[in-house]
Structures are given as structure tokens and as C-alpha cells.
Amino acid sequence: MANQVKRVDPHIERIKRNRLHPRHLELTATAISMGPNGVIRKDPHKIGFMGPNGIKRIDRANLNQASGSSVNQMQIEEQKPKHIIESPTRYIVVLPDLAAGRLSSHDKDVLGYAHSLANENTAVIAIAFGEHKETGWQDAGVDRLLELNDDIYQGFSPEARIQALVQIEQSLDVAHFLFPDSIDGGADLGRRFAAELDSRPVTHGWKPLEDSIICRASAGTQDLTKTLSKVMLLDAEVADPIDETQHAASTLDELELAVSAKALINDLGMLAVNPADISLSVAPFILSGGNGIRDWDTFHQAASVLGATEGASRVAVDDGFMPRHRQVGASGIWVSARVYIAVGISGAVQHLQGISQVDKVIAINTNTKCDMIKRADLSIIADSTDILNALVELVQAQEISEGESHAA
Amino acid sequence: MPLSQLTTHTLLSLGKHPLSGRTRRAEQDAKAFELAAKLGQCLGLHAGNYQDADALKSFAGMSIAPVCILEIEQSADPVAALSAYFKQTKSDIILTGSQAERGESSGMLPYLLAKSLDLPVINQVCEVEQTEAGLNITQALPRGARRAISVKPPCILIIDESAPEARQTAYGAAMRAEVGKLQGYNETDTDAASFNFEDASKKPKRMKKIKAKTAADRFKAATVSQAKGGQVIEPKTSQEGAEAILKLLKEEGLVKTN
Ligand SMILES: Cc1cc2nc3c(=O)[nH]c(=O)nc-3n(C[C@H](O)[C@H](O)[C@H](O)COP(=O)(O)OP(=O)(O)OC[C@H]3O[C@@H](n4cnc5c(N)ncnc54)[C@H](O)[C@@H]3O)c2cc1C
Numbered sequence A: 001m002a003n004q005v006k007r008v009d010p011h012i013e014r015i016k017r018n019r020l021h022p023r024h025l026e027l028t029a030t031a032i033s034m035g036p037n038g039v040i041r042k043d044p045h046k047i048g049f050m051g052p053n054g055i056k057r058i059d060r061a062n063l064n065q066a067s068g069s070s071v072n073q074m075q076i077e078e079q080k081p082k083h084i085i086e087s088p089t090r091y092i093v094v095l096p097d098l099a100a101g102r103l104s105s106h107d108k109d110v111l112g113y114a115h116s117l118a119n120e121n122t123a124v125i126a127i128a129f130g131e132h133k134e135t136g137w138q139d140a141g142v143d144r145l146l147e148l149n150d151d152i153y154q155g156f157s158p159e160a161r162i163q164a165l166v167q168i169e170q171s172l173d174v175a176h177f178l179f180p181d182s183i184d185g186g187a188d189l190g191r192r193f194a195a196e197l198d199s200r201p202v203t204h205g206w207k208p209l210e211d212s213i214i215c216r217a218s219a220g221t222q223d224l225t226k227t228l229s230k231v232m233l234l235d236a237e238v239a240d241p242i243d244e245t246q247h248a249a250s251t252l253d254e255l256e257l258a259v260s261a262k263a264l265i266n267d268l269g270m271l272a273v274n275p276a277d278i279s280l281s282v283a284p285f286i287l288s289g290g291n292g293i294r295d296w297d298t299f300h301q302a303a304s305v306l307g308a309t310e311g312a313s314r315v316a317v318d319d320g321f322m323p324r325h326r327q328v329g330a331s332g333i334w335v336s337a338r339v340y341i342a343v344g345i346s347g348a349v350q351h352l353q354g355i356s357q358v359d360k361v362i363a364i365n366t367n368t369k370c371d372m373i374k375r376a377d378l379s380i381i382a383d384s385t386d387i388l389n390a391l392v393e394l395v396q397a398q399e400i401s402e403g404e405s406h407a408a
Numbered sequence B: 001m002p003l004s005q006l007t008t009h010t011l012l013s014l015g016k017h018p019l020s021g022r023t024r025r026a027e028q029d030a031k032a033f034e035l036a037a038k039l040g041q042c043l044g045l046h047a048g049n050y051q052d053a054d055a056l057k058s059f060a061g062m063s064i065a066p067v068c069i070l071e072i073e074q075s076a077d078p079v080a081a082l083s084a085y086f087k088q089t090k091s092d093i094i095l096t097g098s099q100a101e102r103g104e105s106s107g108m109l110p111y112l113l114a115k116s117l118d119l120p121v122i123n124q125v126c127e128v129e130q131t132e133a134g135l136n137i138t139q140a141l142p143r144g145a146r147r148a149i150s151v152k153p154p155c156i157l158i159i160d161e162s163a164p165e166a167r168q169t170a171y172g173a174a175m176r177a178e179v180g181k182l183q184g185y186n187e188t189d190t191d192a193a194s195f196n197f198e199d200a201s202k203k204p205k206r207m208k209k210i211k212a213k214t215a216a217d218r219f220k221a222a223t224v225s226q227a228k229g230g231q232v233i234e235p236k237t238s239q240e241g242a243e244a245i246l247k248l249l250k251e252e253g254l255v256k257t258n
């Protein structure tokens, strides 16, 4: 924040106005400019200042912030080159999973692959079925965005989605429909659509060649080269994601879809799952206890109130407080949670290895210097029992007030 | 009122042990067979060559239901044969695995069959329960989540990995079992004739790309560790600490907000 504030140094301003001042040239020269290819160029002759012994000094670490310009603000705005397709004649449609409402890295790889198939008149369309929270369409390589979030597309609604895709196929000149071959939905939707069009799809495509693609076959033990097909299901890392261009992501609304609500498959909604039944390696939310837990009853209570799956460090397991199949780490289970709360765990390498796939780590520890805090996104320096008790109270209090507001 | 008796078919394919390469039962199809066991009268069906009867005995050895081969030529398309079979023989539920262990293993068979028979198909099924209105199905989603779905038979169900484990085959029962034989409808799969399988080559590990524009940035990327080091709070009261945690959990949607 601090370097956002403009500070004007009147002394330097005066030197800049006075062309006879010995430091005038040094302060007025613009050392940083944009080169012809959009690359930032620095002129080494123009930056820096004379040191006390007459030797030129360049202050790369920016320690001496007052020198240089009088307005102490260096902000080079990053501008990615724009990739605009005015009137496309051909389309490539990508159906991202939007697992958890956002583009996954798998989705972004597929978008990257879509651009490797595109020529200058091809627009990449992304279709977002249902609700989502994604905002970064432009940076992910989406030229046109079609958001279909009517009621009929919510939840598990393959029939409505297939109807919509068939109508898109009929009304636009689509070269390929690309799906991530993933259990988050792409594998199913893509195969349904391929069967609907009666076209043999590329499945588990992972290595693009000139006009073909290598696919995994025999349940992943063999390779099979297939020519590019209308419907393609692609593995993660099939291509690099887009990150150097900015795309329009303009809405595609010239399309009229008439999808009827007739469905043989009824989605009855999500089932409540006991967090203790979820396998530790895939659990989305883990509360993990180590040697710093003083009161295990509080720990178990906190896990059940928060709805978290329980994990443990090796010491907690060795001491008999937790079963062996709850141990997280190199000699235990490798977890992939979205949030991992480490309570009284110091963060030994063997433990940190096991949580390398975790998105967000919260540490509760009394020791500010332990390694877990270096890994954590949020650290609370306090006693484990106190914090767990406070958490339980807080959640229960909110549930009560929620119950009241529902009753009202 | 007793529920009406369902007829089910389980589609069985030949498996291949991932390391030894030995022929075995396909594990997913065995799970489907296991699930079929509690749904009523069942038949295990394989479209292929009768020479594979010995390998299919491992399914018969589960002592769930008889196993039958719908005999077709090597080059014939199993989808066409199965579709012709089911047009004559009605089945309330057709259970399949999600991916075969041999060949193209595109996982398309259940979807193509559903299309040609005009049946609804549901994937990632881990539990099936018969109700008066039809079937209640539990669908296994990633990260241990479950969804309830209802559908009226006839339908096709694709089994998920997380369905209950299949029982083992009993060797004696497998050896004693007779594998049935039916004449299948032959329609040549022309695309498949040109398929050329090779051993899977290794996927290279994706490298971290450094896209720094200036030398100073490249230097920084090469030397400074990417450790972010998050927010550290030393709360005055434990209440304050708990609130900070809860705030993050709500942002991630793991604790319901009010
Ligand atoms: C070959 C090998 C394999 C291993 N595999 C694993 C593995 O898979 N998984 C694993 O976890 N370990 C593994 N280990 C052990 C690992 O090296 C560590 O010993 C272990 O992870 C430490 O567990 P801990 O953090 O719970 O205990 P400690 O290191 O004792 O840490 C306890 C932490 O709790 C804090 N604390 C203390 N009191 C409180 C309080 N009242 N409130 C809050 N915080 C408090 C302390 O500050 C400290 O940071 C392995 C070791 C070896 C040699």
C-alpha cells in the first residue's frame, strides 16, 4: 500500500526545473521505456546515481527510495496483448467442469488445447452450465462465453444439457467440442454427447500430434493414436493453459435455445455424508491433531461440530490417541483437502509432504517459529484446547441463532 | 405390497492384470455383478468369442448368476450385438463398468447402448435401491460427496469405483460352472480394424515455467523461494482466533453461512 502514495520531493522538483544544475540530466532522463515489442527496456546509462567516491551506483534493491524521480511511484501496469476475434466463421466449444464453481487447472489445459486447434477466424466458446463463481474467463482464453443457468441446467441434468449442445451443434459451425475427461462431470457429459451425435470420440487424449492425438487405452496401460474427432475428451495437461493473451469473453447471445424440461432422470439433491466415512485422501476438509493436543475429547467434538474429517500426525498415532489409518504424511496418507487445519503439529518434513496437495492450511500452534506456520495461509498463535473450545462455542451459537431466524 | 421382481443383466468384459498382463475378470464389472446380486434375477453377459469362456469362469465362480457369451466375430462391434440382444430380451436394469481393461476402453459402450435402446443412463452409481416408484440411486461424486437420483427402469447404470467390493471367485465353483452360448448379431466395426496399440509411454512431468520479462525478475524467480507465508494472528482472546478461522472456512464454503 505504502508505495501507492505519491510523495513529492520539492528539492528534486527544483533541480528538474533548473537546467544548469549538475544533477539535472540524471533526474530528467527516462531510464525505463517500452521497446518496439512491448518489452520493458532499461537504459543502464541513465539509471543510478553517483556514489560518494565518484563511482556510479545502481540501486536495484530500491533501498534509497528518494532518488530518481520526485514522484516516488513506480507502477508498470501489466498489459497482456489482446486476442480479439471480430467475426468468427468457425467455433471450438469447450465445456469446462467448473468443479467448485471455478475453472479447474484441467479446464484451463483444455482451453489451451482449444487455441492450439484454432486459426485466426476461430473463436473459442466456453459453455458454463449451472451456477458458477468464475471471473477469470478473459485470462483463460475464452473468446465467447455462453452461460446457461436456467433451472433445467442445475444439478445433475444431462438430458437438458445434451439438448442444448445438440442445438448449438445445429446452429453454429463447430469444429470440435472439447471436454475434460474427468470425474467432475466432463467424462460423462462428453460421452453422452458423442453417443448422441453417433461419432466416435477421442477419449483420454493426452498428447497432441500434428493432425492426431495419442490417447490412453486399455485402462491406461496402452497408447492408441486417433485422428481428431468432433467430440474430444482430454486428459489433464494435454496442453499448456493460456496465460499471455487477454480474450474478449463476450457473451454469445445470438443463439436461441429451446430446451424442454422432460427428464427421465430426477436429481433428488445431495445426501448428507458423515465426514468420518470419507476417505482421508479425498476428504475436502480435514481437522488434524498432533502432539500439541492436550484434550482429545475437545478435538473430536470440534471435528464433529465443524463437519471435518479427522487426521493426525505420527506422534499422535504412535501415542495411541488416533488410529493408524488417520495418519497424514510420508508414511501415512497423502491428502488433497481444500482446507487443512493443523492443530498442535510442528510441521516436520514427513508431515508437510503429506499435505503438499492441500489448498489452504490453517495452523493452530503455541510456537511462532515452527515450520507449519511457514506453510500455513492462516496461523493462530494460541493454545489448542482454548481455540478448539472457542470454535465449538462459536459454531453452536451461530447454529442456534440460525435456528431462531429460520423459526421467525 | 411386494415389489415387482426386476430382471437385470450385467455386462462383463475380460480384464487384464495391470502388471502381469494375465487375463482375469474385469474388476469394475465384478463390482457391477456384485451389485446386481441383490437386485433380483440376473444374467452376466459378454459379447465376444467363445474361446474366452475359461476366463469368464472367474465371474461364474462368484456364484451370483449364470454367465453367458453372446458369440460374435473378432472384428464385430459388441454394441451392435448387445443392442440386438436387448431389443429381443427385455431387461429392467443393465449394469456395466465405466471402462474396459482391454482394447480401446473408451467407456463408450454403455452410452452407445443407451442411445440405441433409447434408455436413460446414469454414471458413477455406488448404490441402488428398489422402491415402489422405481429406483433410488446413489451417485458417488468426487471428494466423497453423494447425490440421490431417482429413475424408472428400464435403465442403464454405470458402476463407480466406490461401489462395494466384489466377492472373490471360488476356484472350484468356477471350474464346475458352465458358460452359456448365444448366437450374436455381427456388424463389423471398421474403425477398430485400423487401431494400432502400443505400450503406454510415460507422461513427462510438467515443468514450472518462469515467464519473467526482465533479468531482475528471472533472478528473483530462480533464487527466492515461492513460500508465501500467510497471515499470522496472535489473538488476545481465543474467541478472536476462532472467528478468524471461521471466516476462512465460510469463504471456502465449508461451514454454512448465516
Ligand atoms: C521415516 C519417518 C517417517 C515419518 N512419517 C511421518 C508421517 O507420515 N506423518 C507424520 O505426521 N510424521 C511422520 N514422521 C514423524 C515426524 O518426523 C515428526 O516427528 C512428527 O510429524 C511430529 O508430530 P507433531 O508435529 O504432532 O509433534 P511435535 O513435533 O512434538 O509438535 C508438537 C507441536 O505442538 C505445539 N504445541 C504444543 N503444545 C501446544 C498447545 N497447548 N497448543 C497448541 N500447540 C501446541 C508445539 O509448538 C509443536 O509445534 C516420520 C518420521 C520418520 C523418521
Ligand SMILES: Nc1ncnc2c1ncn2[C@@H]1O[C@H](COP(=O)(O)O)[C@@H](O)[C@H]1O
Pocket (backbone or CB within 6 Å): B011, B012, B013, B026, B028, B029, B045, B046, B047, B048, B078, B095, B096, B097, B098, B099, B100, B104, B105, B106, B107, B108, B109, B110
Ligand atoms: N465385449 C463386451 N461384452 C460385454 N460387455 C462389455 C464388453 N465390452 C465392454 N463391456 C462393458 O462396457 C463397459 C465399458 O467398456 P468400454 O466402453 O469398452 O470401455 C465395461 O466395463 C463392460 O461392462
